Structures are given as C-alpha cells and as structure tokens.
Amino acid sequence: MKTLRLNSNDKAVLLGSRFFEKLSAAASDAILEGAVVTNHEEHDILFQQDEPVDSVFCVLSGLVRVYRLGKDGREADIAVFTKGELFGENAMFLGNRATANAQAIGSSTIARLDSRNLRKLAEQYPDIAQALMELLCRHGQMAEDCLAEDRLLTAPQRVASYILGHCPDGSTTFSFRLPFQKNVLAGKLGLAPEALSRAFSALRRSGVTVKGRMIEIHDRQALERF
Amino acid sequence: MKTLRLNSNDKAVLLGSRFFEKLSAAASDAILEGAVVTNHEEHDILFQQDEPVDSVFCVLSGLVRVYRLGKDGREADIAVFTKGELFGENAMFLGNRATANAQAIGSSTIARLDSRNLRKLAEQYPDIAQALMELLCRHGQMAEDCLAEDRLLTAPQRVASYILGHCPDGSTTFSFRLPFQKNVLAGKLGLAPEALSRAFSALRRSGVTVKGRMIEIHDRQALERF
DNA sequence: AACGTGAATTGACCTCGATCAAACAATTCT
DNA sequence: AGAATTGTTTGATCGAGGTCAATTCACGTT
Numbered sequence: 001m002k003t004l005r006l007n008s009n010d011k012a013v014l015l016g017s018r019f020f021e022k023l024s025a026a027a028s029d030a031i032l033e034g035a036v037v038t039n040h041e042e043h044d045i046l047f048q049q050d051e052p053v054d055s056v057f058c059v060l061s062g063l064v065r066v067y068r069l070g071k072d073g074r075e076a077d078i079a080v081f082t083k084g085e086l087f088g089e090n091a092m093f094l095g096n097r098a099t100a101n102a103q104a105i106g107s108s109t110i111a112r113l114d115s116r117n118l119r120k121l122a123e124q125y126p127d128i129a130q131a132l133m134e135l136l137c138r139h140g141q142m143a144e145d146c147l148a149e150d151r152l153l154t155a156p157q158r159v160a161s162y163i164l165g166h167c168p169d170g171s172t173t174f175s176f177r178l179p180f181q182k183n184v185l186a187g188k189l190g191l192a193p194e195a196l197s198r199a200f201s202a203l204r205r206s207g208v209t210v211k212g213r214m215i216e217i218h219d220r221q222a223l224e225r226f
Numbered sequence: 227m228k229t230l231r232l233n234s235n236d237k238a239v240l241l242g243s244r245f246f247e248k249l250s251a252a253a254s255d256a257i258l259e260g261a262v263v264t265n266h267e268e269h270d271i272l273f274q275q276d277e278p279v280d281s282v283f284c285v286l287s288g289l290v291r292v293y294r295l296g297k298d299g300r301e302a303d304i305a306v307f308t309k310g311e312l313f314g315e316n317a318m319f320l321g322n323r324a325t326a327n328a329q330a331i332g333s334s335t336i337a338r339l340d341s342r343n344l345r346k347l348a349e350q351y352p353d354i355a356q357a358l359m360e361l362l363c364r365h366g367q368m369a370e371d372c373l374a375e376d377r378l379l380t381a382p383q384r385v386a387s388y389i390l391g392h393c394p395d396g397s398t399t400f401s402f403r404l405p406f407q408k409n410v411l412a413g414k415l416g417l418a419p420e421a422l423s424r425a426f427s428a429l430r431r432s433g434v435t436v437k438g439r440m441i442e443i444h445d446r447q448a449l450e451r452f
Numbered sequence: 453a454a455c456g457t458g459a460a461t462t463g464a465c466c467t468c469g470a471t472c473a474a475a476c477a478a479t480t481c482t
Numbered sequence: 483a484g485a486a487t488t489g490t491t492t493g494a495t496c497g498a499g500g501t502c503a504a505t506t507c508a509c510g511t512t
C-alpha cells in the first residue's frame with residue numbers, strides 16, 4: 001500500500017471536518033504534520049480487531065465501515081463513516097490495539113494521523129484535548145443511540161428514524177438520496193438486506209416513496225407516529 | 227433532597243475509583259473541591275433525558291441504571307454502574323443536557339462533581355483531560371460491546387459471555403455472586419427477565435449452576451464454545 | 453439500445469425472544 | 483411464625499426478523 005503526503009484538497013477536507021473546526025491553525029498544523037494518505041479499493045481492510053494500530057483515521061473520500069466479528073464469522077456494524085469523519089481513535093486509549101475491524105466500502109482515500117503525536121499534542125493544547133473528548137463523546141453517543149434503537153424500535157421504526165434524521169425540521173415533505181447502497185444501510189441499522197427492503201415497503205403505506213437510492217417523504221407526521 | 231459534603235469514606239471510594247487512579251493528589255483535590263453527596267431510595271431518578279445536568283456523578287454505594295425511554299414508555303438500559311464508577315459525563319460535552327435517564331437501583335449514595343469546574347480543570351491539568359478521555363473511551367467501548375453482542379449473540383451466549391467476564395483467566399471451575407438482582411442483569415443484557423431465566427436453564431446443560439444469586443461454573447471451555 | 457452483473461425485492465419457512473398468565477420461591481413486615 | 487409483597491421460573495402463544503431460494507430491477511459497460 002502506497003502512502004502519500006496530504007495534497008491541498010486532502011488538507012481542506014480535514015480542516016473542514018468537525019474535529020478540526022474549533023482548533024487554532026497552529027494546533028491543526030501540528031496534528032497534520034506527518035499525516036499520510038492511502039488509497040483503497042472496495043473491501044480493503046484498514047485495520048483488524050486486536051491488532052496494533054498507531055493512527056487515527058479520517059475519511060477523505062469514500063466510505064468506511066467499522067464492525068465486529070462474531071466467532072461464527074458473522075459481522076455486526078458498529079458505525080459507517082463518510083467524508084470528513086475521524087475514526088479509530090479508541091485504540092489511542094487502549095494500548096494501541098483496535099477493538100474492531102475497519103473496511104473500505106467502495107474505493108476510498110484515507111488520512112492517517114499519528115496517534116503518539118496526537119496524544120502528545122493533547123497534553124500541550126487544551127483545545128486538542130477538548131476536541132478529542134468531543135469526538136469520543138459523539139462516538140459513544142452514536143453507539144448508545146444505536147443500542148437504544150435496536151432495543152426499542154422495530155425495523156420499520158428504525159428506518160423511519162433514519163429517514164427523519166435526514167429531514168430538515170420545518171418541512172413536512174422532502175426527498176434525499178441515500179449516501180450509500182441499501183446494503184450498507186441495512187448493516188448500519190442492524191438488519192438483513194431483506195428486512196430493510198420489507199421495512200421500506202411497510203413505510204410506503206405512510207407516504208414514503210423509494211426509487212433506487214432516492215427517498216421521498218410526503219407526510220412527516222405519519223413517519224413520526226410510526 | 228438533602229445534599230451533604232463528602233465524608234472521609236466517600237472520599238476514599240472516589241480516590242480509589244478508576245477515574246482517579248492516575249491523578250495527582252492536587253488534581254484530585256481540585257476536582258473534589260465542592261463535590262456533594264446525595265442519598266437515594268430505590269427508583270429515585272437522578273436525571274432525565276433532555277433535562278439540564280451540571281454534574282458528573284459517581285456511585286459511592288448502591289447501583290445506578292442508565293437507560294433510554296421509547297415513546298411507548300418501554301425502557302432500554304444503556305449501562306449499570308456500581309460503586310466507584312463515574313457516569314453522566316456525556317452531558318458535559320453536549321450543552322449540559324442529559325441524553326439518557328439515570329435511576330437508583332436500591333438505596334444508593336451518589337457523589338456529584340461540578341462539571342464546569344471539571345471542564346476548567348481539564349484545561350489546566352493534562353492528566354485530568356487524559357482521565358476524562360479514558361473514561362469516555364471506556365464508556366464508548368461498553369456501548370459498542372453491548373451493540374455487537376446484541377447483534378451477534380443469542381440470549382444464552384450473551385449470558386455466557388457475561389459469566390466469562392467474571393471468570394479469572396486461569397481457572398476452569400469457579401463461582402461468584404451476581405452483583406445485583408437477575409431483574410437488573412436481564413435489563414443490562416437487553417432481555418426480558420423470562421428470557422434470562424431460560425438462558426440460565428439452557429446453560430445448566432453446559433455446567434452452569436444457578437442458586438439464587440450464586441453462579442457456579444464447572445467447565446469453562448464448554449461455556450466458551452456455547 | 454442491448455447486455456450482463458450485482459443489488460434489491462419477494463415469498464416461504466423457521467427460530468428466537470417478547471408477552472401474558474400462572475405457579476413458585478424468597479424477602480420483608482407485622 | 484405467618485402473611486404479604488416482590489422476585490423468579492415455567493408454560494403457552496405470538497410476532498419480528500433471519501435465512502434460503504427465486505425473481506426482478508438498476509446500473510455500468512460495451
């Protein structure tokens with residue numbers, strides 16, 4: 001795997017990401033110092049459970065799926081990350097061992113930030129420590145949200161919740177394009193693809209139109225009630 | 227609700243907790259400055275989803291259950307905390323709003339650490355920031371572990387996994403006492419109490435003996451294979 | 453535009469765990 | 483000790499969602 005330096009576009013994506021938004025230029029530069037970029041094909045493995053990892057990652061383009069393996073080989077998605085999102089930060093605090101697997105979905109470019117460096121910088125710059133805490137908190141929240149939804153909602157309700165999460169507050173009718181294959185959405189929601197399909201067709205009765213990756217909502221309230 | 231100052235025993239519990247273990251005395255004292263203690267009866271609510279929270283909490287005695295509410299009133303446990311564990315730290319990073327509910331299980335004493343103070347101290351003491359990051363990471367991991375187990379394991383497998391988590395590595399046969407009612411364990415594992423009961427009786431065939439709260443394992447390998 | 457491949461849907465079936473009801477066990481209270 | 487309350491187990495039933503197989507559809511390629 002060939003590693004490259006950041007080009008100016010890569011840098012723009014990183015600096016525009018949520019993690020960097022409140023950081024000073026000095027702090028950001030210090031973090032990006034020594035960052036490298038790798039390109040990946042669909043299904044490439046970025047890291048694996050229990051193996052050493054000495055970077056924090058950021059998606060520059062494409063998608064990354066983070067998942068755990070069951071001993072029977074089945075996979076459970078923990079999260080899916082898109083452009084501008086950092087991931088893999090947990091290993092930093094757990095002896096540089098990954099606690100999950102990460103895999104590119106479709107061809108993707110990934111930045112790697114040295115975690116030793118980042119840890120050191122977090123001691124010098126309180127803002128960096130703060131940004132890291134917010135990152136950890138967001139990711140913790142994501143996992144808790146998932147857990148609660150898995151336990152409280154049925155498949156169609158989870159899908160409705162996902163759709164509503166993409167709907168601007170005011171509008172009662174709107175549409176958007178899924179950012180990835182239904183395949184991937186199913187994994188993210190903890191469903192078999194067939195179950196996602198059936199969930200969509202259950203929602204059709206509540207004014208949801210699905211055509212390819214395009215989702216149309218005609219009655220927000222109906223979805224919320226579901 | 228009467229709030230008290232920390233007594234020396236309370237202080238000992240706090241300082242012995244995982245969060246404080248690597249902190250200097252100066253840092254610890256600064257955090258505990260202004261900490262208060264409250265006593266709670268079974269079922270007392272400590273905080274509620276979406277309500278303002280300006281403390282980080284620590285269990286001094288008893289148990290606390292953190293859970294989310296579904297709109298139909300059903301509850302999903304996110305975590306259960308015991309003596310010496312901090313919780314409720316997420317609100318610190320999310321505009322001081324709780325993202326879940328917390329409730330005492332049995333009568334409990336709880337310490338409250340002022341979160342404004344803690345945030346300020348995290349800027350001064352890198353060790354405190356580090357301890358907070360580790361706390362956030364652990365809690366994020368807990369949620370991810372739960373999520374993965376929910377998605378990958380059946381009820382008896384989850385129970386087996388819970389039991390094995392209490393089994394020292396070497397031993398093939400050992401026993402321990404559940405730290406809470408089966409009731410609570412069921413919630414923590416995302417099961418109805420009946421399902422937990424049935425899971426235990428399924429494990430009986432693999433050398434697990436359950437008598438009241440006492441659990442005995444006679445064949446570690448059998449459990450691992452389950 | 454036709455083709456071909458992989459994705460998505462649909463149907464049939466089956467398993468797991470939730471729910472309800474009732475029996476039973478273990479606490480706590482008087 | 484006996485009563486009352488609460489926790490736990492067991493049985494029976496039901497529904498949600500997983501799995502497998504067979505189409506159908508969408509999309510990129512030629």
